[in-house]
Amino acid sequence: MKTELTVNGRRERLDADARTTLLDALRVHLELTGTKKGCDHGQCGACTVLVNGRRINSCLSLACMHEGDEIVTIEGLGEPDRLSDLQQAFLSHDGFQCGFCTPGQICSATAMLSEIEAGWPSHVSDDLDRTPELSSTEISERMSGNICRCSAYPNIVEAIKEAADRRRG
Amino acid sequence: MIPFDYQRAASAAEATGLARDGATFIAGGTNLLDLMKLEVMAPSRLVDINRLDLGGIEDTTGGGLRIGALVRNSDLAGDPRVRSSYPVLARALLAGASGQLRNKATTGGNLLQRTRCYYFYDTAMPCNKREPGSGCQAIGGATRLHAIFGTSDHCIATHPSDMAVAMRALDASIEIEDSAGNRRSVAISEFYRLPGTTPHIETVLKPGELITAVLLPPPGGTRQAYRKVRDRASYAFALVSVAGVVEMADGRMKRVALAFGGVGPQPWRNAEVEALLEGKAPSAELFEQAAGLLVAKARTQAGNAFKVPLLQRVLSATLNELTKG
């Protein structure tokens, strides 16, 4: 099954079994191992990547369904010596421990901030019509699709707040 | 996951034409791929419908909304018309799954979600829904997720959707296209089938038929609420949920629509309960009576008996919220 897609700005041609998930295509075929497989069933969020700017669970998508799509993985957000604001904030707030769920958390948070900017409400928004606030409650609810067993949750929330403040200037 | 033939359809006609024996449409795939990995579902062909032009939300001439089958859950929840005129639907969507899953899951796919019954998910277990005639291992087993209404001796599974519960309360109808290009519309009340002796047949969809849209009637001047009760604060399926739509006039409930999640094999409604409430002034006694009527025919297992008192309390509280002030 041939598929052409863009990953972290690079055109990639895949030739993989149709059963190959986007997650396994990234990890095994493109050797982008930053994206993690924690459950393979959309129940943990470790495999979160951005597809055309939106966060999805890459384990619940077939690579062949992404012909022409633009994928961004954790490797595309920054590098160890050139971290994105969110990556830097996760580092300084200790928004991780073992680090396994972290790429998914950071990809998720990156898109989540755009969702708030776009005015999407959440389950905890009091008013569906008003622009949501960037409160701890909102961040926690919106990040609940990313499980962290080490439980860096409080630090993740603080990291996201700091990065969001920087983003807003 | 068994090997399959993958086909990307460019039109509804092509899609329905490709959807022959053993084929399944794939849209978001968040539930289908989950089940295919476990070989709970094993289609021999996947017809990818993501490139079909079914992603729009349009106003209907009658003052309602036509929601394309491929509209993603997050887009539907974020649509200004849905947020202001159908808040019960926006709330239900936002209470479901996670941000990532809502970005992928579609309106049509959400209606067709399979049950979360533990025994359905484990291919080592007998399950009449997965393997007709093999038996139901959930009966007498772990039943926290299971139904108290509409069950049979063959299946006690619930429909897991939040979205569909809101749509049931909103009297949505489902637009379906067959391979000949014929379109029909089915009321959501007629869309799902009770398990009976054939729990593997879940809807009235015929082989090859494609959901193209969901139609919402005009909202009217109604008050709406969706309340979901679950074990963790987020990212969990409903133990019970209530979607309520109430229209008040002169201090009385002129029209009442109530749908329930987590309790039935389909988004559940009870016409008797609504009839009891309609035309009456809200009162705690009336709500209690309605709640009692609702659960009168509940059939429980050891693990889900708590849903009876829980559902009654949630119904009363929701009615209270919808009618106060």
Added chain:
Amino acid sequence: MALHLKMDERDDCDRLDAMAQKIIGTPIDRPEGALKVAGRARYALDMLPAGACHGVLVRATVAKGKLSSVDKDAVMALPGVRAVIADERLLRNPAQGMAGEAPVQGVSDVAYFGQLVALVVADSFEQARHGAQRLKLTLSSDPDVVVRPDDPAADLESPDDQKSEMGDLGRAMVDAAFSIDETYTTPPHASAAMEPHASIAEWSGEKLTLHGSYQMLPFNRSELADALGIDEGNVRILAPYVGGGFGSKLGISQEAVAAAIAAKELGVPVAVAMSRQQVFEGIMRRSETRQRIRLAAGEDGVLTGIGHEAWVSNLPDETFAEPVTQATPFLYQGAHRLIGQHIARVHRTCAGSVRAPGEAVGLTALEIAMDELAEISGIDPLELRLRNIPDKDPTEGIPFSSNKLSEALKVGAEKFGWSERSGTPGTRREGEWLVGMGMASAARVNMLIESKARVTLTGDGVARIESDMTDIGTGTYAVLSQIAGEMLGLPIDHVDVHLGDTDLPRGSGSGGSFGAASNGTAVFLACEDIRNQLCEKLGCDPESLTLKDGHAISGNQRLPFSEILQGTDLVGEGHVEPGKTEEAVRQATFGSYFAEVGVNAVTGETRLRRMLGVFSAGRILNEKTARSQCLGGMTFGIGMALLEELIHDDRDGHIVNRDLAEYHLPVNADVSGLEVVLLDERDGWANPLHAKGIGELGICGAAASIVNAIHNATGVRVRDLPATLDKVLEGLPPLS
């Protein structure tokens, strides 16, 4: 020459405090953190070599029986399938922590539902997964199988060495002004580390290299070699990054042995990852517990007696039994004591270590019982605990190395605003929410495990630390850097830490909260060794040597290391062993929890509003990572209190909720308002760092504070965890 220390005496010099670099304890960022946030830290399965095959394991679906045949041919005929392995060397279950030898092996006897009995290997993961799903096993099922711990037919063992009795508890209960005699139950728990167990095995002749996800590499190497029947000198395990462990990766597990056998047979590297469902079924669970607790107290609430008997389970012949009562002998006073343990032999997934085996569940039950005693005696729960802190270990009669329980309770109460709690349950309501506060004590035994480390001070003034120790998220990279940086006077970016390689000196491994202190001491000793060598070169004595910012200062000379070393390296080695201080004093860590919950008056749903943990664990080596460990422990407590339960089907013993959708770990929205206070403490009895373990303290009793808060909010006493809404619902007031 390695510097060796057997911990026979208290250390009084507190060398770290005397050092000049002043980085010990500071909240530095994790040195490996940039790699982790950038997705460049490579975990076991990220090391896939070119040409590797993929293996997927296959489970048996009976709780007890025989596997008589495996239909290999049908699966071998599928595209891409290269091998079907059903070898008697495959593991029945993982090795228990620190076993150092293979666990039970063999696939013909099935001992629990979900036991992994075969491996299908193929060119691609997709092919292997399908092959594994298609593999037909011929299994017989033993009809007499016992799967329920409370089945009267279950063999029940009551080991004498787990039993202790002092005085006459029965008498104390009769004489007590206030007494509690209740039974508490906790369900089985899963570690559920985010990284599923995964291994890549690659052979070069007789040498096996395994990229694995393990906590205790020196033991794992022995276990793997023993399982394969090869010399452990031929086994190298690499695990520089481990995606969480919590006890589940203490011992070698099924996928490693399977990968090694397959790789040998095929002559290519083989990667095997357990699916999440397989992790739930095949990896150690924490045993369910039933605990009878008796408390006898006088009018003043002072305890005269404590009884704590526990019923747990495990597979027949497994030596591990959840040490439920571990902290009960020393936490509170009381002359009359009875402690006992009973182990039911059942055919369920093997029971083993899950974060803080023992105290996690045992202290939780004890601290709920204490809340009940407070309730009936009318004494504030905080005051009740303060009145019962012993001045020495009441069972052993030995002093505490240090005991800051009282301070932890008082500081916590003050900071949390405990005095605002209403003593009458169900009296505080905010809208639909009934609000309550609860508290509990924390305690966990402290351990030291033999460890070695090597530190090389290179000619260009960089320290390289080497150990086969692991960092499972605990902060090993950070704290070892800080210890070496402090001892050798180096800024943190001049310290490199190399971990997770069995070719490096043998450390303790990660487990039991002993990692930082044990390996930290080995690194400390290695640095002392280097300091001594520097003194020799400079002709000064150790007391007059100051090391700071890469310079040695002695008398009036200040020389950069590069000038002293002249391009050569100094190698220091450290070796620490536990000694007499283990028995001379009671070593433990202490703390307190304060929780405020809202219980929904309509539904019974409990949501945590805020929670404070105050902990004392000797010297804190890194404020940031220590705090994170505590947050993690407390969140395990939230899960235990409200969510987590492995559900077994009583009819066939299979685990029903074997995925992350239905085994409910806390999500971000469940964890709000957490705060941690770390008390200043030094404990020279523990080790020369004066530091104690902190990785598990945060869970030990945490759940009790939440369950006690539910009682304060509603008047409902939950004795069967987790406190899901169905257990609270009946006790709620009517709606109107």
